Amino acid sequence: MSTIVRDYTIPANDFTIAGEASSSVRKILSQLGVSPDVVKRTSIAMYEAEINAVIHGNGGMAHVEIDKNKIYIRISDEGPGIADLNLAMQEGYSTAPDSIREMGFGAGMGLSNIKKNADVLDIETEINKGTIVNITVFFKRE
Amino acid sequence: MEQGYFHSVTLNTIKCKGCTNCIKYCPTEAIRVRSGKAVIIKERCIDCGVCIRVCPYHAKKAITDSLTAIKDYEYKIALPAPSLYGQFGPSYSRERIVLALKQFGFDYVFEVARAAEIVTNASENYMINKDIKKPVISSACPAVVRFIQIRFPNLIDNLLKIESPMEVAAALSKQEVHEKYGIPYEKMGVFFISPCAAKVTSVKAPYENVKSNVDVVLSIKDIYLPLLDIMKKQGEIIKEPFSLSSAIGVAWAATGGESDAIKEGRRIAVHGIHNVNDILEQAIQGGLDNIDFIEALACPEGCLGGPLTVENPFIAKENLKNEIEKIKKDQAHRVSRTENVDEFVWKSKVEYRPIMKLDDDMMKALEKMQMIDAITEGLYDLDCGACGAPSCRALAEDIVRGIAKETDCIFKLREKVNSIANQLHQIE
Numbered sequence: 001m002s003t004i005v006r007d008y009t010i011p012a013n014d015f016t017i018a019g020e021a022s023s024s025v026r027k028i029l030s031q032l033g034v035s036p037d038v039v040k041r042t043s044i045a046m047y048e049a050e051i052n053a054v055i056h057g058n059g060g061m062a063h064v065e066i067d068k069n070k071i072y073i074r075i076s077d078e079g080p081g082i083a084d085l086n087l088a089m090q091e092g093y094s095t096a097p098d099s100i101r102e103m104g105f106g107a108g109m110g111l112s113n114i115k116k117n118a119d120v121l122d123i124e125t126e127i128n129k130g131t132i133v134n135i136t137v138f139f140k141r142e
Numbered sequence: 143m144e145q146g147y148f149h150s151v152t153l154n155t156i157k158c159k160g161c162t163n164c165i166k167y168c169p170t171e172a173i174r175v176r177s178g179k180a181v182i183i184k185e186r187c188i189d190c191g192v193c194i195r196v197c198p199y200h201a202k203k204a205i206t207d208s209l210t211a212i213k214d215y216e217y218k219i220a221l222p223a224p225s226l227y228g229q230f231g232p233s234y235s236r237e238r239i240v241l242a243l244k245q246f247g248f249d250y251v252f253e254v255a256r257a258a259e260i261v262t263n264a265s266e267n268y269m270i271n272k273d274i275k276k277p278v279i280s281s282a283c284p285a286v287v288r289f290i291q292i293r294f295p296n297l298i299d300n301l302l303k304i305e306s307p308m309e310v311a312a313a314l315s316k317q318e319v320h321e322k323y324g325i326p327y328e329k330m331g332v333f334f335i336s337p338c339a340a341k342v343t344s345v346k347a348p349y350e351n352v353k354s355n356v357d358v359v360l361s362i363k364d365i366y367l368p369l370l371d372i373m374k375k376q377g378e379i380i381k382e383p384f385s386l387s388s389a390i391g392v393a394w395a396a397t398g399g400e401s402d403a404i405k406e407g408r409r410i411a412v413h414g415i416h417n418v419n420d421i422l423e424q425a426i427q428g429g430l431d432n433i434d435f436i437e438a439l440a441c442p443e444g445c446l447g448g449p450l451t452v453e454n455p456f457i458a459k460e461n462l463k464n465e466i467e468k469i470k471k472d473q474a475h476r477v478s479r480t481e482n483v484d485e486f487v488w489k490s491k492v493e494y495r496p497i498m499k500l501d502d503d504m505m506k507a508l509e510k511m512q513m514i515d516a517i518t519e520g521l522y523d524l525d526c527g528a529c530g531a532p533s534c535r536a537l538a539e540d541i542v543r544g545i546a547k548e549t550d551c552i553f554k555l556r557e558k559v560n561s562i563a564n565q566l567h568q569i570e
Contacts, residue, residue, distance in 0.1 A: 002508040004515070023423055032507045033499040036295035040426065047427040068504050113428075139504075 012059030022046040045117040049075040078130040150342035157201035162527030164193040175530035188288035191449035204339030215331025220248035224395035228458030252315035255391030258307035284344035285440035295494035312355030337448030361450040397444040407434030
């Protein structure tokens, strides 16, 4: 089956470059004729995960696979990991430092926003090892 | 109505040298150089006029109607864009310009600035509505609307769904003339005096697919000298009772004019199509939730920087500022709140135009994307433009779309020539 694969490096502490991977993925999906609504959900979910890797994970990698039914995104970092995943999923809970909040990021909406927009969200995290966020968005709802 | 693909921006093939300036700057990658001449891919062109500005050989031009069109109508109405006022120096006041338009042969002048004020009022009412999608994106610049139609379908709902000042002016001027003088509608000709190509296209091929109320579009460039000649001969200016607009409408010609006029909320003014692209990218990722209104204009310095203007936009801005100060002294009032704002709300929908799509069939699109990836891999990542496409990836796309071949790349060609030479060598 035809699969499009993309890999991106997410730089640490650089918010200006942070959105580039999700922006590039958005263009690919539009070229493939994926509906605007799905493109938007994918783009938001991926962007939030990217930003998380920038803020908390000291940068990382984005791996993307697209086939005719879905897009799978894996954002991985080697940051501190998430101590309490349930707590982190709550809207408004944030461990971002004040300086980041000052920039308009780190409002504690990231993970819940990803959950809202992804069809499948799976987070693997280990303290002091890092975090892997697995996002799947289906092009057609079952 | 089938809108087809009429475009105001066209190419003069004699002047075109086939260089790479325009292909590099085009925001929708709508230009290719083929057989030594630029070709505009009409489905992609948004008539922003960037190519007109960057072409060193002036080979790109905007088609507008000729000044002689004034002979085609019995009753002629002029709609000067506010940017017209910025074109002339301090001794040429707005009153003189409006009078000059009448002396040129127009029976009636309706300032687009007046309509801009009405749009401001309508926008304020529109923004009060809690159900609208924020940030609201200004729809006054047709190039930006077209850009959103092609590139940012998710932001279509964010567009300010109110007619542009030009359309409002056209509709109201006809009404006004009819009511005041009893002129039948079919005898009127409405002439918009335009700073840009995008407005021409929006009259000839409106994106809303509703017929425009404007009949003729003249460029500021064409009417500039005739007006200047007339004004030089004007004696004492007797203030005619024109219903001139207040400062708010005139300010629309420059950046910040539209957004400053709306009193509520956080508003930003973005100009230059590439800056507009960046802000829309941010908006689509949900990064602008704290912004209420985006004024987005394709030209640098807004309409004053339009490709059909005469004066340098920064000087024009100073001219306009003077004029605004004068108006503020003279009359502080603004038009009364429009009673019936609904009248100017869009009646039809602006739709997504998925022209970047590789294929209607998703499977085939995926296969094409893989081919593009593979071809791009084999290219040199120089984005030199010598092949006639703006980037290596764009060339790869063109190859897969069947409108280019790999040896259009001069480095690929060199590889091939080398390999043939080697083969010949082996035969010896």
